[in-house]
Amino acid sequence: MHRAVSLQILLLLLCGGHVHSEDECIKASVATCDACIKSGPGCVWCQDLNFTKRGELEAVRCDTKSEILKRGCPVSMIIDPDSTLHKIRDKPLSVGKTPVQIQPQEIRLELRPGQPYTFDFTFKRADGYPVDLYYLMDLSYSMNDDLKNVKNLGIGLLNSLKRITGYARIGFGSFVDKTLLPFTDTNEEKLQKPCPREETECEPAFGYKHVLSLTDDGKNFEEMVSQQRISGNLDTPEGSLDAIMQAVTCVNKIGWGNSTRLLVLATDAGFHMAGDGKLAGILEPNQEACQLDDKNMYIKSNLWDYPSVGQIARKLEEQNIQPIFAVTETVADVYRELSKLIPKSEVGVLSNDSSNVVNLIVEAYNKLSSNIIVTHDNLPEDIAVTYKDCGGQKEHSDKGTCNNVNIGKEVTFSVTVKALKCIDEKTFNIGPLGFNEKLTVRVKTRCECECDNELNDKHKHCNKQGSVVCGTCSCNSGFLGQRCECSLGQKDEAALKAQCRKDNSTECEGRGDCECGVCKCHLTEAGNSYYGPHCECDDEHCEKYQNKLCGGNGDCKCGECKCKDGFEGAACHCKKSKDGCITTSGSECHGRGKCMCNQCICERGYKGPKCGSCPSCSLPCQKFGSCIECLGFGSGPFQKNCTGSCVNISHTIEEKLPKSDCRVKDHEGCWMSFTMTEQDGFDKYNVKILKTRECPEGPNVAAIVGGSLAGVALIGLLILLLIKALIYVKDLKEWKRFEKEQQRRKWADGENPLFQKATTTVANPTFTGDS
Incomplete structure (x- = not known):
């Protein structure tokens, strides 16, 4: 079943059709069919008059096709613009004086935004396609032996190329380096003769010189090259990139034609690149322009910096020129790295005197011409293009490749074009590198609905106050609402406008007009529409x-x-990846966070790379005390439903515990000891419970009573002793005070001199003395 589906899709691609998979439709408060179609490739619009209920937002007409069908919209009433291709020029592949090597030559794509369209691009190498070869030679002194061989190169090289292509032309240019320190000795004598003293023939120092435009006259090539003399400079790297830029940009001077264009760079040294010019005080970057004087000398050599590798690669691609780096073994690795940055380029290793240059060029040409690379130029913004190789196996965003293509072999590439949003018509070219023939692709978008409109301005569906456009009412002047049921100046207009205010804020958020209680949103600065029930949304202000x-x-x-x-x-x-969030147990962030951008975002105070610890958390010993009592000892408030009340705890009963994390009293006052180990997630623990509890002994009544009576007696005795002691102390103080007063009475033993005893005695005559 799966193979059958895959085969159907492959057949569609090979036939130039397209695959339209239904994407989700981001639901928005869109009130028109055009706005719905612009929302995304998965959005369709139902134009059935009775699809919406009275008062229901027209936005429900916009959804995915499957949802619209579920809601009862007839298939014939669904508006779903499809992407199409129109061939403007489609000449068949042919050979001859002006061969046709690509098909088609010009197309127009009408694309639904976001919906990719795939078509076939065919290429066939024509037999006898002309070749232009420009030989660019390093004339620094180390290339002296090579120049002698190149002087006899012309006829042999032309004959070799003509055996392959039937028609070939060759040209010649030379270079050394900028005539400034530290690249060249600026002593006047050295500028005129930069070669060693023993060298009799020497060219004055120069940067780049165009010698011979492209010609099919081999003898003329040899005559012009034979007049060239060796020159010289100071440092090892040469001004190769300066020379390449002039050879590429001076199209008319060189004489590049409608042909396979080859540029052969012969050198035994590396190259200076952008930035090196600062060593000589050159600050102006290379301007990528032809600057040859009447003598075909590069006049900006000492004013412009060397070009960058990126500039060279871009200009070579623009002019469909394929470079061949014919270099010595000592610098071959340098140019192999350079070749990786320049599409359609080859590196060949020269012998010490360049005697193998003809074979090298032929071999490199065969490699270049048998490897086809299809790509685009100047791709407009908001258009994406992908390619599948001629085998249909690999897909690339910038090119399609096909290797080992023989002359006369026809190969086909699958090209997929997608417009990212609604755009005006834009144009770009697709073609094989190294060939001038290009497919012109014109792209426009289908962002407007083609509906069965009823333009009667007194349509019954619109209360005879408007016409029907794509199933919705377009009201006459002075009327508003979904069915044109509101007229301007209604008494309840204030209430209707209140419906356009979200949480009593600005009407339609200041981005739209309130009409009959519904916001009609304005356009954004970029020309898109605000949307939402209160125009609160736009698609331009995201992170x-x-x-x-x-x-x-x-x-x-x-x-x-x-x-x-x-x-x-x-x-x-x-x-999207979760590799950095998976724990050794296989859980994600230990169940305590979410994995975002391959990192855990922890919750509830947990930290660490995978939310493995919580520095601010403590073990909830007391919280789970009742569960421990019920699981370990079968008592407590949860004993009737122990399993259901304690689902977050896995427990074992232990005879001994090496340590005790928690010590909690049960409802009988006994101490329970247990350890808690946290599991993945929140409030989940493995618990080890000590089998025995520590409970207090019962009360001793006799001891308590006896102890209590003895205590009372002892307290009474102590009180009596205390009172006795206080009385004794008080009496002792009184006695001492009395003794002190007795000692102070010294006059008691003396007689008062003023005192006289009585002198009269009275006797009772009747007293007899008897008692």
């Missing part, structure tokens, strides 16, 4: 990464990036 909206890896929808498959992040800035 950027590397100055690209949504990192170039997603679509901006209502201020949020909707990432393409394989990307994630707020700006779709990273490839």
Whole structure:
């Protein structure tokens, strides 16, 4: 089944058709068919009059085809513009004086934005296609022996090329380096003769000189080259890139024709590149322009810096010139690295005196011409192109390749073009590198609906106050609403306008007009439409990464990036991967966070690369005390439903514990000891419970009573002793005070001199003395 489907898709591609997979339609508050079609390649519009209910937003007409069909829209009422191809020039492949090697030659694509369209591009190498070869030689002194052989090169090289192509032309140019220190000795005598003293023939120092334009006269080539003399400079690297830039940009001077264009660079040294000119005080960058004087000398050699490798690669591709680097063994690796940066280039190793140069050029030409690379030039913004190799196996974003293509063999490439958004007509070219023939591709987008409109301005569906356009009402002047049911100046206009305010804010967020309680949104600065029930959304203000909206890896929808498959992040800035979030147990972030951009974003205070620890967290010993009592000892408040109440705990009963993380009392007052090890997730633990509890002994009544009575008696005795002691102390103080007062009475033993005893005695006559 899968193979059959794959075969059908492959047949569609080979036939120039397209594969349209239904993408999701980002639902937005779009009120027109055109706005719906612009929302995405998966969006379709239902123009059925009765599809929406009275008062329902017209935006429900816009959705994926499957959803629209589910809601009851007839297939004939669905608007879904499709991408199409129109061939403008489609001459058959042919040979002859003006061969046709590509087919088609010009097409027009009408594309639904976001919907890729695939077509076939065919190429066939024509037998006898002309070749232009420009020989660019290093004339520094180390190339003296090579120049002698090159002087006899012309006729042999032309004959070799003509045996392959039937028609060939050759030209010649030479170079050394900039005539400034530190590249060349600027002493006047040395500028005139930079060669060693013993050398009798020497060319004054120069940068680049065009000697002979392309010609099919081999003798003329040999005559002109034979007049060349060796020159010289100071440092080892030469001004090769300066010379290549002039040979490429001076198209008329060189005489490049409608042919396979080859540029042979023969040298035994490396090359200076952009930035090296600063050593000589040259600050102006290379301007990529032809600057030859009347004598065909490069006049900006000492004013412009050397070009960069990127500039050289771009100009070679623009002019369809294929370089062959004929270099000595000592610098072959340098030019092999350079060749990797320049499409359609080859490196050949020269013998010490360049005697093998003809064979080298022929071999390099055969390699270049048998390897076909198809690519585009100056791709417009908002258009994407991908290629499949001629075998249909690999897909590339910048080129399609086909190797070992013999003359007369026809090869086909699959080319897929996609417009990223609605655009005006734009043009670009596709073609094989090294050939002038190009396919012109004109691209325009289908962003407008072609509906069965009923232009009667008194249509019954619109309350006889408007006409029908794509299933919706276009109201006459003075009327508003989904069915033109509102007229300007209605008494409840204030209430209708209130419906256009989100949370009592500005009407339609200041981005639209409120009509009959519905926001009709304005266009953004970029020409797109705001959308949403209150025009709160646009697709231009999402996060950027590397100055690209949504990192170039997603679509901006209502201020949020909707990432393409394989990307994630707020700006779709990273490839989706979970390798850095998976723990040794196979869980993601230990179940305590989310994996984003291959990193864990932890929750609830957890930290670490994979949310493995929580520095601020402590073991919830007391929280799980009732579960421990019920699981370990079958008692407590959870004993009736122990398993259901303690689902987050896995436990074992242990005779001994090497350590005890927790010590908690149960409802009987006994101490329970256990350890807790956290599992993945939140509040999940492995618990080891000590088999025995520590419970307090029962009370001793006799001891308590006896102890209590003895205590009371002891306290009473102590109180009596204390009172006795206080009384004794008080009496002792009184006695001492009395003794002190007695000692102070010294006059008690003396007699008062003023005192006289009584002198009268009275006797009772009746007293007899008897008692």
